[in-house]
Amino acid sequence: MxxxxxxxxxxxxxxxxxxxxxxxxxxxxxxxxxxxxxxxxxxxxxxxxxxxxxxxxxxxxxxxxxxxxxxxxxxxxxxxxxxxxxxxxxxxxxxxxxxxxxxxxxxxxxxxxxxxxxxxxxxxxxxxxxxxxxxxxxxxxxxxxxxxxxxxxxxxxxxxxxxxxxxxxxxxxxxxxxxxxxxxxxxxxxxxxxxxxxxxxxxxxxxxxxxxKPQAAPPKPAQLATVPGRSxxxxxxIPQPRAAAPAPNTASGGEWRIQLGAFSQEARAREAWTTLRREYPAIVSGLEPAYAASGAMVRLQAGRFANPGDANAVCQRLRDSGRPCFAVHTN
Missing domain, CATH: 1.25.40.10 (Tetratricopeptide repeat domain)
Known part of the structure; x- marks a missing residue:
């Protein structure tokens, strides 16, 4: 009762x-x-x-x-x-x-x-x-x-x-x-x-x-349900990972792309690319998408880069915006 x-x-x-x-x-x-x-x-x-x-x-x-x-x-x-x-x-x-x-x-x-x-x-x-x-x-x-x-x-x-x-x-x-x-x-x-x-x-x-972390001012009520771990x-x-020597690049020939996600269907990968172009036009506009099958997954990749440095530079801009991204080498 x-x-x-x-x-x-x-x-x-x-x-x-x-x-x-x-x-x-x-x-x-x-x-x-x-x-x-x-x-x-x-x-x-x-x-x-x-x-x-x-x-x-x-x-x-x-x-x-x-x-x-x-x-x-x-x-x-x-x-x-x-x-x-x-x-x-x-x-x-x-x-x-x-x-x-x-x-x-x-x-x-x-x-x-x-x-x-x-x-x-x-x-x-x-x-x-x-x-x-x-x-x-x-x-x-x-x-x-x-x-x-x-x-x-x-x-x-x-x-x-x-x-x-x-x-x-x-x-x-x-x-x-x-x-x-x-x-x-x-x-x-x-x-x-x-x-x-x-x-x-x-x-x-x-x-x-x-x-x-102390708050400078009380947040708005909508912020009370916080994301765990933000602060x-x-x-x-917490410890920081120890930096290791970069792995040697043994790839020769081919080109580099940026990889943006993995999906169970190509249609979903295409939808994700449309969303990325709409939300980050300054970063991904002009890049050509590619949909690479890998088992049951479809990887969304984009761009043609001559070296990993150029690909990683684009990826870093996306990662700074909270989007996962890494450079991949293609033959």
């Missing part, structure tokens, strides 16, 4: 003895207005009932010492309780705390769980581990795939790391990594839906906030 006032918000209606204007999301509003103590007051009863978002937000508060005393042990406890409920950002943050004290194997397990739920920070960390061969086996195509996913989700560190990888990996490794990223994003639904994997939209997580982890919390 429910007690107390029932608000119009469906989420709050699930709980009892909660004021009409109170709730996890209302705590987010107060936090972003710098009312940290008020935010914590909103979250505490929900955390006590085991709400994963509230547990995660309490972990963030204790990690930063806002609204409550700074206490890393309590932060870890809240993260762990949320992580046990499958909360991907909590799994990611808990993994970082464990890795900082040397428990890298356990951290990697948590990041693998969170990455499967498309958490950008976890994808970033797995990319770093596989690139460096740290804790997990060195696997550059897989590292490139994870980092591409994190970059597509908007994680700033991922863009810088992806540039390091692009300079280090061979075209074949980058091509393999891009196809892995496409397969990860599309999952088992790709073959049946035919949806493009050019630039997947990141999954949004309601009622959690990115708390590690939750400070740069100092």
């Amino acid at each position: 429910r007690h107390g006032l029932i608000t119009a918000t469906a989420f709050l209606a699930l709980f009892v003895s909660v004021p009409a204007l109170g709730g996890v999301k209302e705590g987010v509003v107060k936090w972003q207005a710098s009312d940290y103590k008020g935010a914590v007051v909103e979250w505490m009863p929900f955390a006590a009932k085991g709400d994963p978002d509230a547990l995660f937000n309490m972990g963030q508060a204790y990690k930063l010492g806002r609204g409550v005393p700074l206490d890393k042990a309590k932060a870890e406890d809240f993260y762990r309780r949320a992580a046990d409920k499958g909360h991907a950002p909590a799994q990611s943050n808990l993994g970082i705390l464990l890795a900082q004290r040397g428990e890298k194997a356990r951290a990697a397990e948590l990041w693998q769980n969170a990455a499967a739920k498309r958490d950008a920070r976890a994808q970033y960390m797995l990319g770093v581990l596989h690139f460096n061969g740290d804790t997990l086996p060195k696997n550059w195509p897989l590292a490139y795939a994870y980092m591409t996913q994190a970059n597509n989700a908007g994680l700033p560190q991922a863009g810088r790391a992806l540039a390091t990888m692009t300079a280090s990996l061979s075209p074949a490794d980058r091509a393999a990594g891009s196809e892995m990223a496409a397969a990860m994003t599309a999952g088992d639904k790709l073959a049946s839906s035919g949806k493009p994997v050019l630039a997947p939209a990141p999954r949004k997580l309601a009622n959690t906030v990115a708390l590690d 939750v982890v400070a740069n100092a919390d």
Whole structure:
């Protein structure tokens, strides 16, 4: 039986003895207005009932010492309780705390769980581990795939790391990594839906906030459902991939193209090219598209470049806009 006032918000209606204007999301509003103590007051009863978002937000508060005393042990406890409920950002943050004290194997397990739920920070960390061969086996195509996913989700560190990888990996490794990223994003639904994997939209997580970077001004209400990982982890919390010597270019003859995505149907690839020409005319206008079959996939490629430098220059402009792209050599 429910007690107390029932608000119009469906989420709050699930709980009892909660004021009409109170709730996890209302705590987010107060936090972003710098009312940290008020935010914590909103979250505490929900955390006590085991709400994963509230547990995660309490972990963030204790990690930063806002609204409550700074206490890393309590932060870890809240993260762990949320992580046990499958909360991907909590799994990611808990993994970082464990890795900082040397428990890298356990951290990697948590990041693998969170990455499967498309958490950008976890994808970033797995990319770093596989690139460096740290804790997990060195696997550059897989590292490139994870980092591409994190970059597509908007994680700033991922863009810088992806540039390091692009300079280090061979075209074949980058091509393999891009196809892995496409397969990860599309999952088992790709073959049946035919949806493009050019630039997947990141999954949004309601009622959690990115708390590690102070806000200059409260964001608009529409921004309260934040993209996980945009600013939750400070740069100092996560390692950068070590730069490796560029792989020698053994290709001779032929030409270079830029690869823009992989699709289950050529019609979808053609639709994606039309969209790219409309959204990025200054970058791709004048380039000739090509649709290269590869097993059950169709790769969208474009352009004719005499060398990889010219192709990568175009790709970099697209990557800066959040679009995956890499240079490929054709015979």
